[in-house]
Amino acid sequence: MDCGYYNKGLCRSCTVIEVPYARQVADKQRLVQELVAPHGDPQWLEPVTSREAGFRNKAKMVVAGSVGDPTLGILDQNGSGTDLRDCPLYPEPISVALDALAEFIARVRLLPYNVTKRRGEIKHVIVTGSPDGRLMVRFVLRSTQQLSKIQDNMSLLRELVPHADVVSVNIQPEHKAVIEGPEEIMLTEQTELVMTVNEIPLRVRPRSFFQTNTEVTSQLYRQVSEWVDRASPRTVWDVYCGVGGFALHVAGPSREVTGTEISDDAVASARDTAAALGLPESGPGSVRFIVDDAAAVPSGPAPDLAIVNPPRRGLDAGLCEWLEDSGVSTVVYSSCNAKTLARDLGRMPSLEPFEARLLDMFPHTGHYEVAVLLKRRG
Template sequence: MDCSYYDAHVCRSCRWLEMAYADQLAAKQQRVASTLPDMAWLEPVASPEEGFRNKAKMVVGGTVDAPTLGILDPRGRGVDLRGCGLHDPRLRAALPVLAELVGTARLTPYSVPDRRGELKHLLVTVAPSGELMVRFVLRSTEALPRLRKHLPALLSALPVEVVSVNLQPAHKAVLEGPEELLLHGGTLTMRVNALDLHLRPQSFFQTNTAVASRLYREATALVDAAAPATVWDLYCGVGGFGLHAARPDRTVVGVESSEQAIGSARLSAASLGLPAEFVAGDATAYALGSPAAPELVIVNPPRRGIGPDLAGWLEASAARHVVYSSCNAETLARDLTAMPSFRPVSTRLLDMFPHTDHHEVLVLLTRA
């Protein structure tokens, strides 16, 4: 992928950009394999090299009449990256319209050095259908009346399904706050492998739709081959793994700490007519408090991994299989060490994040 921002040293986030993509995959595979115990590896899953990101997380800088959408430089000043080649082209097309709205609605960009201003970030997600979710991260509700006034113009200019305001008043580098104000719509429909997954503003979804689709297909094939009657999907997010694995003769329970994500998962299950239950709560606490284990457990934890308590519970449980999706090989290796009764049967690298050293690994573990 050619990138003028990278060549000009304006943005160097894609640290592996100068490496041929085939070499990136090989290096990533070698690095991950050297971190994990010896196991059988399937062919890695490649990603499109550009236009793969379904979400743009743009820091807003500059001035109200000349806003920048992108990142901050070392001095805390805005650097405009509206043409970033990682983004889905439909995101790139939407960003100039949103930048114009910043000026029209007088949404003063937040200045980090001066600790003044209102608009901190624009978070924009595109569905496979091309519809958009737009979130404005503001420091207060001061600009809400103006944003509401100009909302009809935004809706006529772009295929926007959801608009919300996230309130993040703190003077610190935090992407968003806990409070979300919905201005339009409710959920964005992410159609993945013929399943409609409903995404609410604060729900997590993988940023690479093509590779996420393959990840769900791979995991579903592993679950179906094991043919369990009972499945847990821990750290389930909006229910991608659990909904793909649901069958009329299979009981699926998903657990996630985010209430918004669970609401999304329940809506998806109901609209699809799938036999899956979703519970808001801590994954480890749910497992430790359950009277019995399922036959198979899917885990998709954050970078910190599942941790010793859940790994110890799995080791001592009656579960026969674990499907582990990991974005951190180091914590995955630690968790596997805590579950010596489980043997890795198959492992695959999925390149969710080209041009970086980040990775996604899918492992099937079966009790020896």
């Protein structure tokens, strides 16, 4: 992929953009295989590749510059804004929205936050796009001081960004490298963006996590669903379930699926999707979602199959110990960090890698997703 920002030295976020894409994938495949190899010899399925451009469904842009002339992008070493609205990673609906949002910020005269001087109000804009081009727009402000400028100009925002179904303001008062704060103020009646993946209308709220590459995510869900159907479990736990992507994909008429997630917003969205699909909360064919610390050791009888999708830090030692001793016959582990995956496999020696697949969510970087099917030895 050719990128003018990279060529001019303005942005180096895509750390391996100069490496041909086929080699990028081969390098990632080699890395994950080497890390998993000490713990078993799974059958490695063909890697899932991504489009090289236009694949990211979310743009997190720092707002800098001046009143009337904002930049949307990143900060340089001096704390000045570098505008990245034409970044080729984003599909057209997001790129068009970023241009319109820059115009909106300028016209309503929101004051960009100056990191060096610690003054100003608007820190970031975050835009998420669905497969059908609908958008969620979030403004991250330092305080509520200029909130009314956005509220009073919602008609202008709708005119400039007509595909924005969900609009909110997040308040981040602290001066630190954390994009969002704990307070979210909704400005639209609709509070969830519908992300239809494999014909399942997943709901995403402003503070909910969703993978940034929708096309590859759809293939991840299909792969895990295939593994689960092959195992034919009666009970399934989806640990770190997020907005319910895995749980809702593996639901079945004779199956009971339980998802756990610490985020109230994510669980609420998952429940909304399940309700929209007409899925009961108990009994055969049910899908239920529980707000709980996914890292904690579960209570109650073990399921026939468990799906785990932890953050980069991997599973807590206690959860690994529980999975090792629980007797659960099959585990599907979706990981964005093969180093912690390998560590966790070492903690669960009774669960042997049987099949595995690399999914390249993040072209031009060293990041990836890898899914592994584990079966209990003996």
